[in-house]
Amino acid sequence: MPTVRTNDIATYYDRRGDGPAIVFVHGSIVDSGMWEAQVDALSEEFTTVVYDVRGHGRTGGSSRDKYDMALYAEDLHELLTLLDLDRPVICGHSMGGLVAQAYAVAYPDQLSGLILADTFTPPILTRGEWFLRRVAMNAFVPLVRVLGIERLERLNVWVSERVSRGASGEYSEVEKLREDGPTITTPEFTKVIRSMTRAHEHPLDLASIAVPTLVVYGENEMGFIKHHARELSETLPDCGMDEVPGGGHASNLDNPEYFSAAVRGFANRVFPEMGETTAERDGETTTK
Secondary structure, eight states, rough: OOEEEETTTTEEEEOOOOSSSSEEOTTTTTGGGGGGGHHHHHHHTTTEEEEEEESTTTOOOOSOSOOHHHHHHHHHHHHHHTTTTOEEEEEEHHHHHHHHHHHHHHHSSSSEEEEEEEEOOOTOHHHHHHHHHIITTTTHHHHHHHHHHHHHHHEEEEEEEHHSSSTOSSSSHHHHHHHHHHHOOOHHHHHHHHHHHHHSSSOGGGOOOOOEEEEETTTOOOOOHHHHHHHHHHSSSSSEEEETTTOOSSHHHHHHHHHHHHHHHHHHSSSGGGGHHHHHTOOSSSSO
């Protein structure tokens, strides 16, 4: 099991392929296995790197009392430095999107592009989101001790479906990830959830993110995520949006072919040397 030492933990990672690098950062309470379809689709053209964020999967937890996005970004920086990756594209989903934003602000010269999938951004906090992050999500902490993580997440899926039908997407795919990977412990669950509920306490200067950015969200995603997508596209200097047909919150699992194609297209723009191979792969004779 490949690991590298990042700060005070041994971070699990998987590196495949060759060429310009795309690094994928998973969402909360899952692990790097959520990116398997993207790795399979893209590793013949790119170097793909996935890893388990602190507190999750085969990386596991640490003795720290609390986590925040700055710490996750430091871990990511250590990982990329040790793997000697030259200005990769960073693709983050949900909480991973928060990590990706924090990384882009802290290390602006260390990446070539940014993909933010089904995520929100700390500087924007509406009244409804204040309730969601500070009340509803914090309520997960005592509930997980009573219900357990799997039952709590099913409750969360039930609530999400009543807020926005289709937002939970193909939840069976998430359940498969649960079966294949290590279970997050209750103490680590608590630190991870609190790192998200307090993300707005560490606001980011979004205008400082100058690299090309793609914001991706599912067609059936919750309204506040779509609102954040629009705000990001209007705030970041070089930002596009892409809606994943039929996708919910985990749009890369709900429609992996479309999502992978969107990542490929963006990477081809960010890494111009890749564009010449795109048409050949699609069976065309011309180059782009």
